[in-house]
Amino acid sequence: MRSSHKGLALERQLRPFSARRLTFFTGVSLFGVGVVAPILMRTTHRTVEEAAQLDRPISVVITAYREAGIIGDTVARLCEQLKNAAEVDARIIVVASDHETADAAEAAGATTLRVPREGKARALNRGVEAATGKLVVLTDANASLGDGWPARVREGLKHAHLISGVKHETGGAEQAFWQLERLIKSSKVSSASRVESLSVVGELLAFRSEDFAPFERDHLSDDLALAASFDRRGKRVLIDRALVALEPATTGVAQWERRIRIAEGQYREVLPRLRDYVATPAGRTYLVHKMYRLTVGVFGFWLAILSLLVARSPWSMVVVPLLVGGSVAHYTRAPGRGGQLLTTLSTAVSLQVVPIVSLSRLFRSRNRAKEPGWKKVAR
Incomplete structure (x- = not known):
């Protein structure tokens, strides 16, 4: 009888322990899948019929507001890279929403469009419209593109309608996060240097101007909205690991708020159109990755x-x-x-x-x- 009581007491002690342990390992497993699955996921590789439509100049479009302190150096750096790549007819278009930024961009050799501050979507629309008939490259005022990017963009657009680079941040507190991102996007499981996904970065995007569908409204995550627009229209989106954009890291409260905005933007873009993302290879890769x-x-x-x-x-x-x-x-x-x-x-x-x-x-x-x-x- 005493032995029976001891057995029941031991069972009561072990039951909550086992439940807690099962809950803990279930949670850890669910979390771990999000790290491992994108690395192991295989991707497909196809070509694009419009590959011949690449014999045209490059136009780099930058939307900028209150960037007067850095836009000049960015424009000068891009001009030098385009010159080294023998892109003689290329031009840099800065869509500026303040006069100081516009003046600094013009002084560095850019074509400037002075627009009121009506949101990034309208600014992008204006910039791409000014680049009609060109290969359009979107980047940011504080981004540095790796050497050789013009030739790599032209090569990438033989395989895609929208090509994205990968982003590396310099400094900051998120080095481990960016190492994971590089591991995912450079996984040896996939032998292709270009991966089909919507996990694009706004610091380096390239497409033919006629493939662009103008934004109808502002988006918290405009780069994802752009990639999803291409994908929904049956146009191929690829990420090229050899195209690198460097950007100084943001830290502290500013980075915290930025992370919150990015996450909210992804929820807003993806959840209402989840079926669309599931229906395409690029969408499924994005869902697993992000x-x-x-x-x-x-x-x-x-x-x-x-x-x-x-x-x-x-x-x-x-x-x-x-x-x-x-x-x-x-x-x-x-x-x-x-x-x-x-x-x-x-x-x-x-x-x-x-x-x-x-x-x-x-x-x-x-x-x-x-x-x-x-x-x-x-x-």
């Missing part, structure tokens, strides 16, 4: 955290929230301090908090008529 992490992956992370919170040890209800809050505080207020390990851990945790904040803002603003703006910092 959207899984923002949905199932983050759910798995917080499921694992929840399993720690319900542990019998009273410290877990205090220590775990403190660790999460401390990670966000370190990421936003003291990025890079305390060594690489602390920075990596605080960044990893903070990037799992970002989707929660993004979704909460999305739900609060679901009745908002227009996309939110942000305060632009002059550079």
